[in-house]
Amino acid sequence: MIRKNVLQDERAAARYVEGVLALKDPERFPWPAAAGLSIYDFFVFWHARSMMTLTPPTQSDRNAAHSGPAFLPWHRYMLLRFEEYLRSALQDDDFRLPYWDWAADAERTDPVQSPLWSSERLGRFLQSDFPVRIGMNAAGTLVRADRALRRSLGGAGALPRRSDVLAALQESSYDSAEFNSDAPGFRNVLEGWIGPANLHNSVHVWIGGDMQLATSPNDPVFYLHHCNVDRIWSAWQARWPQSPYVPPADAPEELAFHRLRDALYTFFDETVTPEDLLQHDRFYSYDSLADLA
Amino acid sequence: MAVGKKKRRKVRPRPARAQGGNLRALPDLDPFAVMPPQPAWVVRDFPEYVQGSHVSGPVSTRRVSHAGGHEIEILTTYSVSIDGRPAPVHLLVDSDGRLWSHLCPYVTFANANELIAHLLAHAPEALSELHAEGGASGHGRHAREEA
Numbered sequence: 001m002i003r004k005n006v007l008q009d010e011r012a013a014a015r016y017v018e019g020v021l022a023l024k025d026p027e028r029f030p031w032p033a034a035a036g037l038s039i040y041d042f043f044v045f046w047h048a049r050s051m052m053t054l055t056p057p058t059q060s061d062r063n064a065a066h067s068g069p070a071f072l073p074w075h076r077y078m079l080l081r082f083e084e085y086l087r088s089a090l091q092d093d094d095f096r097l098p099y100w101d102w103a104a105d106a107e108r109t110d111p112v113q114s115p116l117w118s119s120e121r122l123g124r125f126l127q128s129d130f131p132v133r134i135g136m137n138a139a140g141t142l143v144r145a146d147r148a149l150r151r152s153l154g155g156a157g158a159l160p161r162r163s164d165v166l167a168a169l170q171e172s173s174y175d176s177a178e179f180n181s182d183a184p185g186f187r188n189v190l191e192g193w194i195g196p197a198n199l200h201n202s203v204h205v206w207i208g209g210d211m212q213l214a215t216s217p218n219d220p221v222f223y224l225h226h227c228n229v230d231r232i233w234s235a236w237q238a239r240w241p242q243s244p245y246v247p248p249a250d251a252p253e254e255l256a257f258h259r260l261r262d263a264l265y266t267f268f269d270e271t272v273t274p275e276d277l278l279q280h281d282r283f284y285s286y287d288s289l290a291d292l293a
Numbered sequence: 294m295a296v297g298k299k300k301r302r303k304v305r306p307r308p309a310r311a312q313g314g315n316l317r318a319l320p321d322l323d324p325f326a327v328m329p330p331q332p333a334w335v336v337r338d339f340p341e342y343v344q345g346s347h348v349s350g351p352v353s354t355r356r357v358s359h360a361g362g363h364e365i366e367i368l369t370t371y372s373v374s375i376d377g378r379p380a381p382v383h384l385l386v387d388s389d390g391r392l393w394s395h396l397c398p399y400v401t402f403a404n405a406n407e408l409i410a411h412l413l414a415h416a417p418e419a420l421s422e423l424h425a426e427g428g429a430s431g432h433g434r435h436a437r438e439e440a
Contacts, residue, residue, distance in 0.1 A: 029316075031319050032319070032321065033319065033320065033321055033322055033323065033324055034323065034324060039316075042319050042320075045324045045329070048395070049331075051395060051398060052329075052395070053335075053342060054342075055342070056341075056342065057341060057342050058356075059356075060386055060387065061387040061389075062388075067387070081317070085316065134325075136395060137419065138380060138382045138383065138396065138412075138419045138420050139381050139382070139383050140394065140395040140396065142324055142325055142329065143325060150418070152415065155415060156415055180387075180388045181387050181388060181401075182388050182389050192399070193401075200399075201399035201400060202399075204399040205399055205400055208415060212397055212399060213395065213396060213397070213398070213416070214395035214398050256339065263334065265332075265335075266332060267320040267322075267332050268317050268318075269318065
């Protein structure tokens with residue numbers, strides 16, 4: 001089952017839009033936790049709540065899904081679960097998330113003119129029938145919202161270029177002490193806290209609007225962006241097969257939620273660890289890693 | 294980073310539940326609580342991650358171990374107002390001493406002035422929504438309570 005390039009596969013793009021619109025519908029796919037919420041909204045909550053969970057709570061850098069080693073496996077896990085719901089919505093067992101190769105759009109004279117943002121693709125979600133229902137106030141508290149999705153393409157930052165991605169792939173170690181936003185290693189370069197291009201982070205900033213908040217999954221481009229981040233991790237794993245995931249299972253307790261065999265932060269009744277997710281081809285493959293070789 | 298030792302959590306596989314025959318069950322909780330509930334397994338195995346602390350206003354603490362054997366702790370309190378109106382904006386300090394916020398978690402700032410200027414330029418809605426709601430205070434789990 002193949003994850004495809006959304007810039008090159010119109011059917012994958014159309015199916016993604018169709019699936020997201022279905023999951024957003026509280027009539028068809030309700031999240032009974034609160035009136036009017038849908039399964040789509042649950043994933044917004046899950047992401048924001050992970051960010052509110054500092055690991056450990058005695059510091060304010062690393063959280064359960066960001067600024068630490070679990071950044072890549074946690075988002076791989078989140079995407080797998082979201083993808084599962086999309087398959088159900090589309091009644092298509094073969095459906096896999098497409099990815100957005102933002103480095104390709106960075107080569108455009110004006111990346112804002114990418115067909116990705118057309119009204120048939122992700123521009124579709126700016127319409128009033130795709131309301132943001134979980135917002136965030138200035139105090140960092142989740143609040144009920146009922147407004148249109150916000151974007152500010154190119155308002156700040158820049159899309160990373162292919163050369164920036166290739167440079168990140170030269171990092172031979174996955175992560176290192178202190179396993180936070182200062183730590184040298186591939187995870188932190190790809191996440192965007194170190195390195196000249198601020199890879200993952202810069203894409204959030206470039207899109208702006210809702211993508212710059214902890215509730216960033218409100219924008220469906222979140223999943224296409226993270227699918228590409230996951231693709232880059234896959235390419236790194238292929239390039240450095242001898243480089244292990246760190247920290248190991250017996251690392252100090254202060255690294256809980258991030259060690260090899262720790263349960264990743266979840267509201268589902270299951271235990272999934274980074275170790276369970278290291279081989280992505282158990283679940284899907286990518287149509288191409290050639291640009292990352 | 295100074296953290297007390299605690300018993301390691303045993304990882305046990307638990308079966309996924311189905312909803313409607315095919316879909317996994319979603320949690321039954323209030324997502325709009327000031328401090329939304331944690332998953333049951335976090336409450337059970339990591340109680341100190343749940344309770345956090347509650348203080349009035351944004352506070353951040355950094356602990357740095359000095360090479361000479363000293364441990365330095367820096368407590369910073371922020372009181373932000375915009376146009377003369379209190380604006381308890383969510384603020385945190387990372388391990389490098391830079392500021393970030395859930396309102397802009399993908400970028401850090403050298404100081405609070407830069408962060409607020411960024412929000413005014415790129416997320417003014419968040420600040421206006423704060424005033425519309427009467428100015429909720431920051432949620433305290435991001436602040437470390439002093440012993």
